[in-house]
Amino acid sequence: KRPAGAPDKALAHKVTKVGVVGAGLMASQLALLFARRLEVPVVLTDLDQERLDKGVGYVHAEIGKLQAKGRISSDRANRLKALVTGSLTKDAFADADFVIEAVFEDLKVKQQVFAEVEAVVSETCVLATNTSSLSITEMAAGLRHPERVVGFHFFNPVAVLPLLEIVRGAATDDATLATAFAVAKSLKKSSVLVKDAPAFVVNRLLTRFMGEVIAAVDEGTPVETADHALDGLGLPMTPFALLQLVGPAVALHVAETMHAAFPDRYGVSENLAKLVAAGKPGLYGADFQIDPQARALFEGG
Numbered sequence: 001k002r003p004a005g006a007p008d009k010a011l012a013h014k015v016t017k018v019g020v021v022g023a024g025l026m027a028s029q030l031a032l033l034f035a036r037r038l039e040v041p042v043v044l045t046d047l048d049q050e051r052l053d054k055g056v057g058y059v060h061a062e063i064g065k066l067q068a069k070g071r072i073s074s075d076r077a078n079r080l081k082a083l084v085t086g087s088l089t090k091d092a093f094a095d096a097d098f099v100i101e102a103v104f105e106d107l108k109v110k111q112q113v114f115a116e117v118e119a120v121v122s123e124t125c126v127l128a129t130n131t132s133s134l135s136i137t138e139m140a141a142g143l144r145h146p147e148r149v150v151g152f153h154f155f156n157p158v159a160v161l162p163l164l165e166i167v168r169g170a171a172t173d174d175a176t177l178a179t180a181f182a183v184a185k186s187l188k189k190s191s192v193l194v195k196d197a198p199a200f201v202v203n204r205l206l207t208r209f210m211g212e213v214i215a216a217v218d219e220g221t222p223v224e225t226a227d228h229a230l231d232g233l234g235l236p237m238t239p240f241a242l243l244q245l246v247g248p249a250v251a252l253h254v255a256e257t258m259h260a261a262f263p264d265r266y267g268v269s270e271n272l273a274k275l276v277a278a279g280k281p282g283l284y285g286a287d288f289q290i291d292p293q294a295r296a297l298f299e300g301g
């Protein structure tokens with residue numbers, strides 16, 4: 001059955017090579033997923049060799065884990081590893097049909113990335129963005145072919161969660177959207193078409209939920225109480241574990257975007273901002289005990 005809002009699949013372009021801009025945690029998870037599900041070459045790019053090596057290293061290590069678990073044969077593991085490569089220049093995207101960016105959440109940076117990619121790819125190559133909250137329409141503005149830009153928003157952990165938000169910008173055409181839906185199907189994701197609105201749909205809801213949990217701590221509720229109050233509802237993880245998984249910097253960025261768009265409905269927690277400013281990756285330490293320094297920042301007021 002065709003997902004709601006998906007154009008005729010006959011309009012979709014075939015995807016035989018994928019480019020991923022960025023080699024951070026999200027980008028590397030995407031590279032792994034595309035290689036595994038589409039079985040096509042996937043090239044990662046980043047600004048320096050160290051980050052690139054880390055990204056490709058992550059993908060190869062995850063493929064190794066799949067093999068060790070008996071999910072894939074050693075032949076397939078070797079084939080998949082060979083499909084994923086890194087390049088410091090975007091020229092490696094010249095023959096790609098689908099490029100997805102997962103770089104820093106900054107509109108100007110993403111516009112610049114797309115302009116650079118557009119300079120090397122074919123006219124029909126789809127430019128997808130994994131942005132969690134920025135406008136697809138604004139990201140496409142200024143490109144020669146804004147009709148090829150589409151939002152393709154994944155959720156952490158990418159390998160596990162089936163959800164994918166597909167976002168149509170003002171200029172996105174049917175062929176681009178059809179390609180996005182066809183790719184999503186090959187990736188075995190459950191895609192939903194959402195409007196190009198701040199933080200789309202899922203993060204609007206999550207930001208409100210997380211914002212209220214954090215506000216409870218801001219207002220004096222101990223972290224453990226706020227974090228475990230909903231345990232009996234059977235959520236897959238506690239709110240602060242989710243904050244750790246998403247990353248406080250990303251969560252703060254989404255909250256700021258929502259606050260700018262709807263100041264009366266979304267706040268920005270000072271404590272969350274303090275945690276990010278201190279460079280803390282979350283409230284928990286590696287052993288999943290609350291980190292005393294992070295707690296002092298968060299609860300200290």
Ligand code: 3HC
Binds near residue numbers: 156161203206237242
């Ligand atoms: N990367 C890859 N795989 C992972 C993973 C990760 N970070 N974390 C867990 N997994 C895999 C495990 O390897 C395991 O796979 P297996 O069954 O093949 O062995 C499977 O997931 C289940 O893991 P566990 O048994 O260790 O743990 P749980 O059953 O507790 O599941 C969870 C872990 C899937 C993370 C679950 O707690 C969950 O779904 N949490 C909610 C996550 C969520 O809401 N994410 C959305 C965040 S919002 C977002 O990303 C948007 C952004 O824009 C902000």
